[in-house]
Amino acid sequence: MSGEGVYIRDSQGSLYLDASAGAAVSSLGHNHPDVIRAIKRQLDNIPFAHSGFFSNLAMEELGTYLAERAPGSLNYVYFVGSGSEAMEAAIKLARQYFVEIGLEKRQFIISRKQSYHGSTLGALSVGGNFARRKPFMPLLADAHHIAPCYAYRHQRSGESIEEYAVRAAEELEVKIQEIGAERIIGFVAEPVVGATLGAVPAPPGYFRRVREICNKYDILLILDEVMCGMGRTGTLFASEQEDIVADLLTTAKGLGAGYQPIGALLVDEKIYQAILQGSGAFQHGHTYVGHAASCAGALAVMKVIERDHLLNQVIVLGRQLRKMLVQRFARHPHIGDIRGRGLLLALEFVLDKRTKAPFPSELRLDQVLKSSAMQEGLICYSMAGTIDGTLGNHVLIAPPFIISESQIVELVEKLGAAVDNCLSKILTS
Numbered sequence: 001m002s003g004e005g006v007y008i009r010d011s012q013g014s015l016y017l018d019a020s021a022g023a024a025v026s027s028l029g030h031n032h033p034d035v036i037r038a039i040k041r042q043l044d045n046i047p048f049a050h051s052g053f054f055s056n057l058a059m060e061e062l063g064t065y066l067a068e069r070a071p072g073s074l075n076y077v078y079f080v081g082s083g084s085e086a087m088e089a090a091i092k093l094a095r096q097y098f099v100e101i102g103l104e105k106r107q108f109i110i111s112r113k114q115s116y117h118g119s120t121l122g123a124l125s126v127g128g129n130f131a132r133r134k135p136f137m138p139l140l141a142d143a144h145h146i147a148p149c150y151a152y153r154h155q156r157s158g159e160s161i162e163e164y165a166v167r168a169a170e171e172l173e174v175k176i177q178e179i180g181a182e183r184i185i186g187f188v189a190e191p192v193v194g195a196t197l198g199a200v201p202a203p204p205g206y207f208r209r210v211r212e213i214c215n216k217y218d219i220l221l222i223l224d225e226v227m228c229g230m231g232r233t234g235t236l237f238a239s240e241q242e243d244i245v246a247d248l249l250t251t252a253k254g255l256g257a258g259y260q261p262i263g264a265l266l267v268d269e270k271i272y273q274a275i276l277q278g279s280g281a282f283q284h285g286h287t288y289v290g291h292a293a294s295c296a297g298a299l300a301v302m303k304v305i306e307r308d309h310l311l312n313q314v315i316v317l318g319r320q321l322r323k324m325l326v327q328r329f330a331r332h333p334h335i336g337d338i339r340g341r342g343l344l345l346a347l348e349f350v351l352d353k354r355t356k357a358p359f360p361s362e363l364r365l366d367q368v369l370k371s372s373a374m375q376e377g378l379i380c381y382s383m384a385g386t387i388d389g390t391l392g393n394h395v396l397i398a399p400p401f402i403i404s405e406s407q408i409v410e411l412v413e414k415l416g417a418a419v420d421n422c423l424s425k426i427l428t429s
Contacts, residue, residue, distance in 0.1 A: 023227070056292040080263045092284050189210070321412070363426050369419065
């Protein structure tokens with residue numbers, strides 16, 4: 001297997017356009033020479049030294065880079081090996097913060113249904129992907145979930161989008177009052193919901209109201225930008241477009257762009273100071289925290305994105321891709337919604353466009369579409385369970401930031417052929 005730019009070639013020689021960047025990971029495509037060079041240079045110096053004994057320059061430079069560009073006072077960065085690890089660290093640090101300031105009754109996290117925050121037991125506990133949670137329910141910690149902010153299905157007839165945004169946000173306040181604010185640690189949400197719901201951004205005003213509610217009850221706002229961050233939606237941090245600042249923020253995927261495993265937790269000044277002035281240390285750790293080669297690769301990714309003005313390219317190409325998706329699929333009888341932000345877009349499938357009824361789950365539309373796309377030479381991220389973990393289907397489109405205009409044309413043509421072939425098989429089966 002090999003890769004070059006937006007393409008992957010398998011062991012049989014077949015070529016595929018990577019229309020989802022893996023799982024919205026490979027933001028710079030495959031085999032980028034600058035990133036590979038930076039990792040090799042670090043390997044020649046030293047690939048790893050345990051953070052319990054040494055720091056390393058790559059980690060320090062990457063931490064400084066992110067902290068200087070992060071919104072608000074997210075001044076401290078903790079590097080781990082994945083998005084799940086970053087969320088696990090966020091949950092534990094949030095709990096420790098309240099212990100440090102003498103509020104030990106705080107024990108519950110609130111999140112949203114149809115969210116995904118990672119596969120470790122802690123991250124899975126707060127996540128709202130119930131299909132992934134189900135086998136492990138006896139092992140999961142107690143958590144509470146409110147409805148997703150999902151206008152396509154939850155906005156009421158006659159309700160403006162602004163009214164819906166406020167109503168959806170205020171469900172958080174209802175849940176806080178139900179549980180008791182004195183028992184709540186924080187609220188976890190993805191600024192743009194990723195693979196579980198299918199590239200769903202919140203309408204304007206939703207997150208501002210959420211931030212107000214968190215402030216009112218003195219609970220932490222934890223934003224999960226593992227998929228939607230690091231430029232995927234057109235700004236380095238997705239939450240910049242919501243004009244809010246998190247207390248804790250997780251990122252991964254596009255941070256390392258697939259060249260090395262890495263994730264990060266960004267921490268607000270007040271939380272850092274509470275730990276520093278209390279016990280003095282975060283009671284957590286992994287062997288590969290701050291891994292030098294991973295940090296060197298991620299720093300090179302960030303520098304390429306900045307040097308090549310790829311954030312602006314994401315905005316421009318995202319508009320073009322969305323326009324072409326609308327031209328190809330807006331009148332399609334089985335595409336109910338086309339949504340997303342930047343280069344994180346999705347199509348939601350429906351059996352009946354008027355009623356928004358989904359396809360029966362037993363038809364396994366997601367698997368048929370994946371196979372049809374691969375036959376066309378296209379890699380896309382098709383998912384089931386969009387609506388409630390069982391019903392509903394969507395396909396996520398999240399190509400590398402370096403995709404060209406001609407390759408976007410190729411992507412949409414191949415996706416169209418794959419969708420038509422998939423639905424032909426399903427509807428005649």
